[in-house]
Amino acid sequence: QVQLVESGGGVVQPGGSLRLSCAASGFTFSDFGIHWVRQGPGKGLEWVAFIGYDGRNKYYGDSVKGRFTISRDDSRNTLYLQLNSVRPEDTAVYYCAKDFRRYFGSGTGNALDIWGRGTLVTVSS
Amino acid sequence: DIQMTQSPSSLSASVGDRVTITCRASQNIGTYFNWYQQKPGRAPKLLISTTSFLQNGVPSRFSGTGSGTDFTLTITSLQPEDFATYFCQQSFSIPLTFGGGTKVEVK
Numbered sequence: 092q093v094q095l096v097e098s099g100g101g102v103v104q105p106g107g108s109l110r111l112s113c114a115a116s117g118f119t120f121s122d123f124g125i126h127w128v129r130q131g132p133g134k135g136l137e138w139v140a141f142i143g144y145d146g147r148n149k150y151y152g153d154s155v156k157g158r159f160t161i162s163r164d165d166s167r168n169t170l171y172l173q174l175n176s177v178r179p180e181d182t183a184v185y186y187c188a189k190d191f192r193r194y195f196g197s198g199t200g201n202a203l204d205i206w207g208r209g210t211l212v213t214v215s216s
Numbered sequence: 217d218i219q220m221t222q223s224p225s226s227l228s229a230s231v232g233d234r235v236t237i238t239c240r241a242s243q244n245i246g247t248y249f250n251w252y253q254q255k256p257g258r259a260p261k262l263l264i265s266t267t268s269f270l271q272n273g274v275p276s277r278f279s280g281t282g283s284g285t286d287f288t289l290t291i292t293s294l295q296p297e298d299f300a301t302y303f304c305q306q307s308f309s310i311p312l313t314f315g316g317g318t319k320v321e322v323k
Contacts, residue, residue: 135303135317136260136314197309201248203252204262204271206261
């Protein structure tokens, strides 16, 4: 069964750090790009970051660029998101989501076809 | 960044109704466009990719059309399990961007 399971969420103070994990199973993890997407309380979806299948191509949303870092460990079938210098507006459920494709490129027809159940990050003092 | 404007933000409908949701991109994105369904407390689910390709297991009452800047999701005969929030998303360029969502509620 194809599955993604996030963990690592919790309460963190403004300015603090947290590392989220996403464990994959049921597919060849190293063959696909993976995204992080977040959803603030009662809000819509915001794309956060993407990492290509080989870990070389990484992209970030403007609101997290320079603060968050996406990485992957294919030996562990696990995706990570390191959150640094967090702000109250980073409070959200964070989802990892598998892409159709290995990498992102204009015209590659990317889509997020498998999602985890999410992990809640609350930034509060 | 490409802005995705989705409308309406909510609608009320009855079982059996035909429902149409639209999404407009701020620039030409070809057909690099997807639709997702989200139920309360659940992760989003990919319904349609590349404008019109139904994912495995998605009922044929769902369909997607459009190209360029204007896109439509149609549910031909709304079923009880279709009451949910629907999001559009462009995959033409980074950053990927989503519409604000359309909540389909019981009339």
